[in-house]
Amino acid sequence: MSTGGSGEARMSGEDALIARLFEPIARHPGALGLKDDAALLAVPPGHELVLTKDALVAGVHFFADDAPGSVARKALRVNLSDLAAKGARPLGILLAIAIPADMSSAALEAFATGLGEDASDYGAPLLGGDTVRTDGPLTISITAVGAVPTGSMVKRASAPAGQAIVVTGTIGDAALGLALRLAPDRPGFKALAPDERAFLADRYLHPRPRLALAGALRRCASAAMDVSDGLVGDLAKMLAASGVGGEIEAARVPLSVAARAAIAAEPELMVTALTGGDDYEILAVMADEQLDTFAATATASGIGTAVIGRTFAGEGLMVRDALGAPLPVGQGSFSHF
Known part of the structure; x- marks a missing residue:
């Protein structure tokens, strides 16, 4: 992002927009006031950089x-979640936004406000980027x-056999929040109290990056990734990348009160x-002797953890139901293609 000109009167519409909305939230000195091209x-x-990028599109990743x-908060937090899973602390962000012609000035201001507040709260300052118009x-x-x-850095493809499979927080809330948004009259959702429906809807809209666990992951985890496309599918990816197999018990997967009720x-x-x-949430593999240390750190940060299964020498992922029988789960995760 660059404002280019030396005064408001000489600014293009794009430069004026950047100066008005994004320059005030680009407080890091390395952002150079958004007046340069980089x-x-x-x-x-003694550190290395960890870089990640996610794109969000209206009608695909959020509702128009x-x-x-x-x-804005979701767009930032899904990226910070990747950093957390790698054991990294944020240094800053670059933003590219394609703005529809009918997006109002008030909506743009609300977007910038949400982004700026989260960037400050999570210590991830805006450093630059690009703005364009789109049809x-x-x-x-x-x-x-x-x-x-x-x-x-905690890698995805480094899970050994014979270790515990761990997840943080609760699983499935966001997927159920999306399903609730699409079909609110389903039997599972009609059974929920208003506060439970609101909880699931919020979990879909506002991810909770587990940055507080970055250090604990570096110390305790053999491998880790965040759960973005679904627990089963993402775990299968980790196991395949690591060249090991795994088994989880559905009954041990942590669920919120709202998810259990639905x-x-x-x-x-x-x-x-x-x-x-x-x-x-964070999906990690770690040795048994690290479990208590990791859980204690998570608990101190107000984050729950659960051991849901184990890795083994071999390949594939088995999901078992409460009786120990294989549980069919279909494709296992979301895929764009």
């Missing part, structure tokens, strides 16, 4: 009528830059919880 960022001594501030849907792409001590009323929703996307 940012300047020093790598902390979602509050713009919430959309298509609102599209946001954020590149997040983080840092880890040299050689300590599944009790409509048992088919359990598969939705296991395979639906947008949880943005």
Whole structure:
């Protein structure tokens, strides 16, 4: 992002928009006031950079009528979730946004406000980016830059056999929140109290990146990733990348009170919880002797953890029901293609 001109009167419409909405939230000195074509960022001594990018498109990753501030927060948080799973702390973000011609000035201001507040809260300052107009849907792409001590990034493809499979928080809330939005009269959702429906809807719209666990993951985890496309599918990816197999018990997967109530009323929703996307919890593999340390750190941060299975020498992923029988889960995760 660059404002280019030396005064408001000489600015193009794009430069004026950047100066008005995004320059005030680009507080890091390396952003150079968004007046240059690039940012300047020093790598902390003894560290390596961790970079990640996610794009969100209206009608695909969020609803076109979602509050713009919430959309901005989701766009930032899904990227910070990737950094957390790698054991990284944020250094800053780059934003590219394709703005529909009919997006109002008030909506843009709400978007910038939401982004700025979250960037401040999570210590991920805006460093730069790009703004364009589009005849298509609102599209946001954020590149997040983080840092880890040299050689300590927690990789996806490094899970050994014979270790515990662990997840943080609760699983399936976001997928159920999306299903609730699409079909509110389903039996499982009609059984919910208003606060339970509101909880599931919020979990879909506002991910909770587990940055507080970045250090604990570096110390304790053999492998980790965030759950973005569904627990079963993402675990299968990790196992395949690591060259090991795994088994989990559906009954041990942590569920929120709202998710349990919906599944009790409509048992088919359990598969939705296991395979639906947008949880943005941490999925990790670690040795048994690390479990207590990791759980204690998570508990101190107000985050729950659960051991849901184990890895083994071999290949594939088996999901078992409460009786120990294989549980069919279909494709296992969301896929764009």
